[in-house]
Ligand SMILES: Nc1ncnc2c1ncn2[C@@H]1O[C@H](COP(=O)(O)OP(=O)(O)OP(=O)(O)O)[C@@H](O)[C@H]1O
């Protein structure tokens with residue numbers, strides 16, 4: 001496994017593979033890796049000749065300075081996990097490498113960036129679009145792998161690829177969960193054992209709500225019930241729970257197609273903000 005910190009050196013290495021007609025699969029991450037990330041690497045290995053992972057905590061997608069400062073970082077452990085998973089190339093640039101010079105170009109995603117994550121994290125998706133575009137241009141991968149855990153982000157990337165004509169095959173990988181259903185997430189490292197158990201409520205709520213909707217309960221009622229569940233819980237605070245159409249991530253009151261209907265949730269426990277979702281036909 002080869003590790004690079006400089007764009008030019010990474011490009012030179014990738015060019016060698018490209019000249020041999022090898023297919024490059026990219027897994028962008030912010031590090032503090034867990035089994036969710038490794039499942040992305042495994043999928044990338046299946047579908048590519050060369051697997052590349054980037055580890056970069058991108059400051060421009062953080063709207064909350066404390067969230068950025070406290071974001072878990074553990075590069076030695078990450079490199080160890082990636083080596084064991086059979087990753088070929090790791091890119092771990094400094095902020096100065098990724099953001100040298102001026103950076104006032106803003107990417108906007110229309111209606112997709114004004115709801116849910118976009119609404120509660122102003123500027124977040126513009127920052128994601130900016131860094132992912134840079135990574136796509138640097139790596140020029142044949143395929144890229146993203147997790148369903150960040151469902152709205154997946155659709156943001158899809159829009160980026162479609163509208164900017166990146167010749168990249170996009171893959172969405174299912175969410176890896178702990179035994180109690182809690183979605184694996186780097187930010188879980190900031191939770192105590194008790195908080196991790198308590199945070200199982202997030203997935204329970206999603207699952208119960210999806211089942212209720214499929215059995216005919218109205219979306220309005222399901223949302224009310226979810227709010228009540230969280231009000232009763234002393235540790236978890238619900239930020240949003242919505243049933244949306246994945247085309248635009250805006251709330252719906254009736255289901256037109258279960259395949260494009262998602263239940264999305266964000267909740268805080270302690271000072272840690274967690275997100276999760278289920279597609280209605282999960
Ligand atoms: N539990 C999971 N299962 C599958 N993929 C995941 C999971 N968690 C994250 N991913 C995916 O891994 C990629 C990198 O995500 P990232 O490094 O931000 O990790 P994270 O666990 O989502 O961290 P956090 O949510 O705390 O930012 C993204 O495409 C993300 O959707």
Ligand SMILES: CC(C)(CO)[C@@H](O)C(=O)[O-]
Pocket residue numbers: 028029030056058061128131132150153
């Ligand atoms: C896609 C990404 C690596 C961009 O910084 C990040 O948003 C993430 O880890 O999901």
Ligand code: BAL
Pocket residue numbers: 061062150153
């Ligand atoms: N996993 C999504 C990146 C973020 O929370 O900023």
